[in-house]
Amino acid sequence: MLPLAQSTVGENQMNKVKKVIWIVVMLAMVILACNAPGNSVLSEADTQATSVAETVAAQMSAQPPTATTAGEATATFTIEPSHTAPATATNVPTSTQPATATTIPCNKASFVSDINYPDGSEVTINKAFVKTWRLQNSGSCTWTSGYRLIFSHGDRMNAPDEVVLTSGTVAPGETVDISINLTAPGTAGTYKGYFKLKSSEGQVFGIGASGTNPFYVEIKAVLDIFILPPLVITPLFILQPEANVTYDIQRNCSGKYCLKFRVHNTGTIDIQSYSITVKDISANITTTNSGNMFGAANGCISIAKDPIPPGGVGYVTSGKFDFQLIGSTVTAKIKLCGLDDQGGFCTEKTLTFIE
Numbered sequence: 001m002l003p004l005a006q007s008t009v010g011e012n013q014m015n016k017v018k019k020v021i022w023i024v025v026m027l028a029m030v031i032l033a034c035n036a037p038g039n040s041v042l043s044e045a046d047t048q049a050t051s052v053a054e055t056v057a058a059q060m061s062a063q064p065p066t067a068t069t070a071g072e073a074t075a076t077f078t079i080e081p082s083h084t085a086p087a088t089a090t091n092v093p094t095s096t097q098p099a100t101a102t103t104i105p106c107n108k109a110s111f112v113s114d115i116n117y118p119d120g121s122e123v124t125i126n127k128a129f130v131k132t133w134r135l136q137n138s139g140s141c142t143w144t145s146g147y148r149l150i151f152s153h154g155d156r157m158n159a160p161d162e163v164v165l166t167s168g169t170v171a172p173g174e175t176v177d178i179s180i181n182l183t184a185p186g187t188a189g190t191y192k193g194y195f196k197l198k199s200s201e202g203q204v205f206g207i208g209a210s211g212t213n214p215f216y217v218e219i220k221a222v223l224d225i226f227i228l229p230p231l232v233i234t235p236l237f238i239l240q241p242e243a244n245v246t247y248d249i250q251r252n253c254s255g256k257y258c259l260k261f262r263v264h265n266t267g268t269i270d271i272q273s274y275s276i277t278v279k280d281i282s283a284n285i286t287t288t289n290s291g292n293m294f295g296a297a298n299g300c301i302s303i304a305k306d307p308i309p310p311g312g313v314g315y316v317t318s319g320k321f322d323f324q325l326i327g328s329t330v331t332a333k334i335k336l337c338g339l340d341d342q343g344g345f346c347t348e349k350t351l352t353f354i355e
Helices: 004-035 044-062
Strands: 109-114 121-124 128-137 148-154 162-164 175-183 189-198 215-222 243-253 256-265 273-280 285-291 313-317 329-337 346-354
Touching: 128 215, 243 313, 243 329, 243 346, 256 273, 256 329, 273 313, 285 313
Parallel strands: 121 215
Antiparallel strands: 109 128, 128 175, 148 162, 148 189, 189 215, 243 256, 256 313, 273 285, 273 329, 329 346
């Protein structure tokens, strides 16, 4: 659509042209009327006038007029192209060959894992062992009790020619653990034995992409090694005497004075000897005495027991004092031993008291 200003200018120009054509035509008709002698033959001038009028009319009808008046914009009539949607490319489908189905063989296996004795396991020479593999039925036929595990080649290790693969059935896609009894060779070294499977119809097959590869067991036979148990050091249990010692009495022995103590054996071994040190702290006088007999000592008779057994009671006496210790502060150290003459393990008791 043209803008409003351009449309108005075009209409004015067209009106002016129509007026000019009309004037030209009228003049031509007047001239014809004046010159016509009553016949229909036109003069040369009339013919030219008529041709001019027709030419002007034809040109004005064929293209839009343009403004020639000074100061006016020249109107240009442009026929805009109609909108045409771009062509859409069409993909021509190519010919595709149908996929070819892969045929799964009837008998084929896949190795899953070593249940025990992985490659390089050490086995003592001449030792019997059971090797177990886990395999998958990757064929299209079910394995039955008619299928066998067979020795193929390599180091036999006392393997039988064949053993039953399974006592039940193994459907395609299922796994099964297969075992065989073997014995490590008598010489140290590395050994490898290969095995395959055999169907009930006698077809031998194995693992791998082709279903024909063997699976194997690989061990390292080693010498018998004696492993010593770890040395356990048990600490020596020390047996030593144990006793309760109490002050018993002060005694006069031939004009001298000594102190008597009661010994109760509360341990588990005999008490066979003793030594005793008594100090009068007040007078700063010390006496000592020792012996193997828990009886007479320093002229003072006590209950004689030699030795004091576990649970028994005996008495020990101190050395002699020239005076009574009444009112004195006294310290007594009594050493009790498990062997004669203060041998073996001993225990010591200390008592402090006022006599």
